[in-house]
Amino acid sequence: MQVIIFEDTRVHELKPLVNLKPVYGLHTGFRSLREKFEHFTRGEVTLGWHLRRYLAPFYAEQHPECVINRVVEDDLLLVNGRLVCEETAAGIIIDGALESGRGYMQGSDLLFARVQRSLITDESGMMPDLIDTRRIAAELVTEAVTGFRLISNIWDVIAYHTDELQRDAATLELGRIEGDVHPAAAIVNRSNIYVGPGAVVRAGAVLDADDGFVAIGAGAVVDPQAVLMQNVFLSPWSRAKIGAKIYSNVFIGTASRIGGEVEDSIIEPFANKQHDGFLGHSYISSWCNLGAGTNTSDLKNNYSRITLLLNGREQMTGLQFLGLLMGDHCKSSINSMFNTGTVVGTGANVFDGGFPPKEVPSFSWGGHRGFVPYEIERAVQTARKVMERRQVVMSSAYEAMFRFVAGTERTLQLFV
Incomplete structure (x- = not known):
């Protein structure tokens, strides 16, 4: 069979x-x-x-x-x-x-x-x-x-995340600390913490496992004044930047770099959110870069359930908390803002201040005043540079896949 x-x-x-x-x-x-x-x-x-x-x-x-x-x-x-x-x-x-x-x-x-x-x-x-x-x-x-x-549904990855994080954590070797933890780091409830081999926890960092586990993967780095608490998984070779506030059910993928305030979110490998700004109840795909001061809303002012706009049609999620769902290779400029339940397509580049629409087309370029198509050659060149900065070579197979998606998605979008 x-x-x-x-x-x-x-x-x-x-x-x-x-x-x-x-x-x-x-x-x-x-x-x-x-x-x-x-x-x-x-x-x-x-x-x-x-x-x-x-x-x-x-x-x-x-x-x-x-x-x-x-x-x-x-x-x-x-x-x-x-x-x-x-x-x-x-x-x-x-x-x-x-x-x-x-x-x-x-x-x-x-x-x-x-x-x-x-x-x-x-x-x-x-x-x-x-x-x-x-x-x-x-x-x-x-x-x-x-x-x-x-x-x-596209939002199910967030809806299931808290329970799945707890289920996954049952396999962690909590209480095992193998990496280099500075004596001036604050380690709270050691029995609920895992620090893998080669990981570094610098002076002034806080790993607080009183209200949930904290796991630091092999080779990962927690910089000074970073605070991790309430169920956080920092994957191998990733980094929590100086002063980061990471709490309440957060997964950070391999080789990602995370700063600012992050809660209840999933960040895939090789993503970049190094700077201040709030990210909540969000899914950030690989090779995304959120500029300094990028903020997401994950709760409506009237506390009502959140709707998404998918292919121009509203869909009720049934969730009270939902932030940003972002496809691979997206960029946001400094001080970008995203409303509750925003979906950003693959390879999009968002800038221009103000709130962009709640559905941003793939391979588009713009902001709240509208979008234009992102030229495929420029998108490929940028993606290649981004990957090279992480010592990853864009193979011919990856480039062909990337170009296929760019060409297909471009034909499906109506730019306004």
Whole structure:
């Protein structure tokens, strides 16, 4: 039996966050959905990965050991890549608990399906770009299930984040301090703190774990006067800058640099928010740069539930707190402001003062007075420079993926 974690047609509803990554590249808690699959299945089964074709060359470059977009057996267990894996889901995957021709449905979503390869491949043996789960389900005997978490809306990564951070933290070696902690750093409740090998906690920094864990990954740096408290995960080789205030359920990805005030947010690897400014209940994708004084609102003045504007249509999130959802390679200028529930597309450059609209098109350039298309060549050049500053080379596979998204998204946007 071959296990394939797949992308379905609902992936498009999660743009722009998934423009440059498969859906299981999204984070909630301090692990990506892919990392949760791998963690809970514990290597007891080999996982194959299905994703949109334009993403596949770069993904294969990053994960050469993986089976990607290939069917190598007749008997398949399909697993929805939007699933937030935990012990129950992992048990189904490991045990292959379904009989052939059967599937588990949660609402209208197909979570698991045991099928023959002919159901998802064409005459040449290729899988579709995205799996049409309605068509698959129509061929199966399905059983209704409940209790699974699925990323169905773009805001779900934030809605699930607090609980998932706590679940992920159960695997931390709290109480273990291996890095270099200065004697003048304040360490509160050592038993709820992890400091990895090679990490540095400088004089005057505060790790306060009285009301939640604090984890500092290998090689990470906490600068003087930075305060981390109430469930914070600082990934390897990342940095909390001088005077940073990071608290209340924050994940900071590998090699990211964070300053100012941050709460209840997810920051992917290689992002940059070094300066003062407030970021709350937000999702910042890789290679973003928030200029000094960038501030987000995550609570409306009337305390009502927050709506998002997606493809020009309002959607009610049901959340009282929601800030900024930002795709990869975005920039904001100094003193930028973002309203509650703002979505910024991939490769956008926001400046010009005032509040930009709550939906900023991908590969656009402008602010509250309107946007114009961001020239693709300039966008590629900037992205390459940004990556080089972190000693990351833009490979030809990454550039092709980036250009594909830029060209596709540009044709979908109406600039005003």
